[in-house]
Amino acid sequence: MTVEAAAQLAYLVSVALFVVGLKRLASVRTARQGNLLLASGMGLAVIVTLVEQGRLSYQWIILGVAIGTGLGVLTVVRATATSMPQVVARFNGYGGAASALVALALFAQELVVPGADSVLVRLGATSASTLAVSIIIGMATFSGSVIAEAKLWGSLRRLGRVPGRFVLLLLTGLLAIGAAGAALVLDDVVHASVAAGVLALMTLAIGILIVAPVGGADMPVMISLLNSLSGLAAAATGFALGNVLLIMAGTIVGAAGLMLTLIMCRAMNRTLGNVLAGGLGSEDAADGDEATTYENIVASDPEEAAMVLEVARSVIIVPGYGLAAARGQHAAAELADALAARGVDVRFAIHPIAGRMPGHMNVVLAEADVPYERLVEMDQINRDFAQTDVVIVVGANDVINPAARQASGTPIAGMPILEVDQAQRILVIKRSLSPGYSGIKNELFEEDHCTMLFGDAKQVLDELVGELAANPA
Amino acid sequence: MNGTLLLSIYVFVLAGFLGYELLTKVPPMLHTPLMSGANAMSGITIIGAIVLAGATTGIVSLILAIAALALATTNVVGGFLVTDRMLASFTARRDER
Numbered sequence: 175m176t177v178e179a180a181a182q183l184a185y186l187v188s189v190a191l192f193v194v195g196l197k198r199l200a201s202v203r204t205a206r207q208g209n210l211l212l213a214s215g216m217g218l219a220v221i222v223t224l225v226e227q228g229r230l231s232y233q234w235i236i237l238g239v240a241i242g243t244g245l246g247v248l249t250v251v252r253a254t255a256t257s258m259p260q261v262v263a264r265f266n267g268y269g270g271a272a273s274a275l276v277a278l279a280l281f282a283q284e285l286v287v288p289g290a291d292s293v294l295v296r297l298g299a300t301s302a303s304t305l306a307v308s309i310i311i312g313m314a315t316f317s318g319s320v321i322a323e324a325k326l327w328g329s330l331r332r333l334g335r336v337p338g339r340f341v342l343l344l345l346t347g348l349l350a351i352g353a354a355g356a357a358l359v360l361d362d363v364v365h366a367s368v369a370a371g372v373l374a375l376m377t378l379a380i381g382i383l384i385v386a387p388v389g390g391a392d393m394p395v396m397i398s399l400l401n402s403l404s405g406l407a408a409a410a411t412g413f414a415l416g417n418v419l420l421i422m423a424g425t426i427v428g429a430a431g432l433m434l435t436l437i438m439c440r441a442m443n444r445t446l447g448n449v450l451a452g453g454l455g456s457e458d459a460a461d462g463d464e465a466t467t468y469e470n471i472v473a474s475d476p477e478e479a480a481m482v483l484e485v486a487r488s489v490i491i492v493p494g495y496g497l498a499a500a501r502g503q504h505a506a507a508e509l510a511d512a513l514a515a516r517g518v519d520v521r522f523a524i525h526p527i528a529g530r531m532p533g534h535m536n537v538v539l540a541e542a543d544v545p546y547e548r549l550v551e552m553d554q555i556n557r558d559f560a561q562t563d564v565v566i567v568v569g570a571n572d573v574i575n576p577a578a579r580q581a582s583g584t585p586i587a588g589m590p591i592l593e594v595d596q597a598q599r600i601l602v603i604k605r606s607l608s609p610g611y612s613g614i615k616n617e618l619f620e621e622d623h624c625t626m627l628f629g630d631a632k633q634v635l636d637e638l639v640g641e642l643a644a645n646p647a
Numbered sequence: 648m649n650g651t652l653l654l655s656i657y658v659f660v661l662a663g664f665l666g667y668e669l670l671t672k673v674p675p676m677l678h679t680p681l682m683s684g685a686n687a688m689s690g691i692t693i694i695g696a697i698v699l700a701g702a703t704t705g706i707v708s709l710i711l712a713i714a715a716l717a718l719a720t721t722n723v724v725g726g727f728l729v730t731d732r733m734l735a736s737f738t739a740r741r742d743e744r
Contacts, residue, residue: 253729262686279711412695421655533678
């Protein structure tokens with residue numbers, strides 16, 4: 175068997191590891207093992223490539239790998255449980271950019287070969303056209319992910335509607351296709367390079383135009399879609415290079431990512447078209463001043479709230495992004511422990527999209543060692559709210575907004591919510607009355623049995639724990 | 648249309664079906680780790696970057712290829728690490744019981 179054939183067979187092992195790994199990653203019990211299988215599949219592929227290619231300039235490979243490993247490890251070490259979504263968005267952008275850069279490198283390599291041939295002639299139609307596809311998808315994924323990350327940090331909240339977006343998209347799209355054609359057909363190095371530059375710029379603009387109007391609450395779905403696209407970019411690179419492993423793995427990620435995107439859409443009761451149109455928050459946020467005027471707000475302090483908790487027998491804590499942002503997860507866990515020590519039945523209600531990503535609250539609360547049995551998902555806990563004495567909402571807003579029950583008329587209409595308004599008392603820990611990501615008013619805050627505790631989530635929770643400790647049962 | 652291309656198209660279509668059918672029911676708590684793991688996997692483009700960074704001729708393509716390799720490696724290494732970190736916080740507690 176030749177080295178090449180052996181390498182192809184080893185690639186097949188890699189792909190098998192990818193498939194089994196993804197499957198295991200999708201189930202709680204085997205998830206960590208699944209991730210390990212994926213990583214080992216990747217490691218095997220890298221080793222096989224290094225061996226098969228033989229005489230490579232290893233110094234450049236070591237340089238690139240060293241920079242990437244350093245950057246990757248550093249990013250993860252510096253990430254907090256709260257900023258996980260941003261980190262995923264960033265890595266996703268890197269993946270897309272890498273595919274596009276590989277394609278551009280191949281383009282540059284073929285372009286400078288002496289002889290007056292265009293890249294199209296040198297590479298052939300399939301390789302050349304998929305090379306262009308790789309640049310288009312990869313670059314758009316990159317700029318889209320950058321915007322997504324910026325939006326998750328909250329630094330681009332004002333970037334909502336882009337005037338004439340559809341026309342602009344059409345225009346940049348046509349320009350990109352034209353530039354791609356020119357870059358491949360032109361045989362003059364300078365002209366073709368300029369065309370490739372225009373192509374890269376246009377596709378960067380396309381990514382920005384697509385992601386810019388997407389509402390913050392929809393961002394997880396958008397990132398998942400971008401992830402699927404970066405898989406397809408890898409597959410296109412595979413076609414351009416004639417590498418079957420890239421085609422297989424890239425396509426599997428692309429398809430599985432699309433499936434995951436649809437699953438996530440379903441969990442949020444939204445359609446993909448809806449998300450892409452950027453319906454959430456785009457129009458109502460414009461007249462946000464009027465939407466957020468409140469009357470009949472009852473505010474209180476931790477001391478009074480602790481008295482309410484002292485006589486409660488069942489408590490449900492509803493965490494939201496505010497908890498993660500204030501890093502209040504440990505304080506929330508302490509409060510739950512303090513209540514449980516008093517014999518209170520205490521649980522956490524997890525809305526699937528609370529926070530900035532599906533499962534974000536699970537990640538955050540897991541960091542604070544909240545016991546697994548205390549985390550209850552929306553469908554299971556919703557019928558229990560009516561028999562609950564006190565609900566403590568910590569930095570959540572849209573996921574408990576009764577406006578979602580209306581069939582239409584609001585950006586969150588039809589989204590499943592936690593039915594906290596059915597509980598006897600509701601304590602809402604929130605920094606201010608500012609609206610959630612949807613940009614709409616929450617009438618729950620005006621209800622008679624709802625009391626606001628204004629302040630930083632961690633601080634208020636700490637004070638509640640202190641008050642409870644000061645008055646032992 | 649040559650045989651290699653035809654075979655590549657076969658692989659592409661079948662891999663697409665496989666990926667699409669692979670995930671059917673995913674508990675919401677795993678949405679984020681799964682997205683993160685799949686994201687790390689899309690760093691497979693690292694293979695292409697290695698081949699080009701190690702074998703390309705010409706300074707422009709070399710610089711582009713090294714940049715691609717650095718970004719792809721960040722995607723792969725960081726992606727799997729961050730996924731493991733998320734999952735570790737889930738499973739550590741389960742082992743205690």
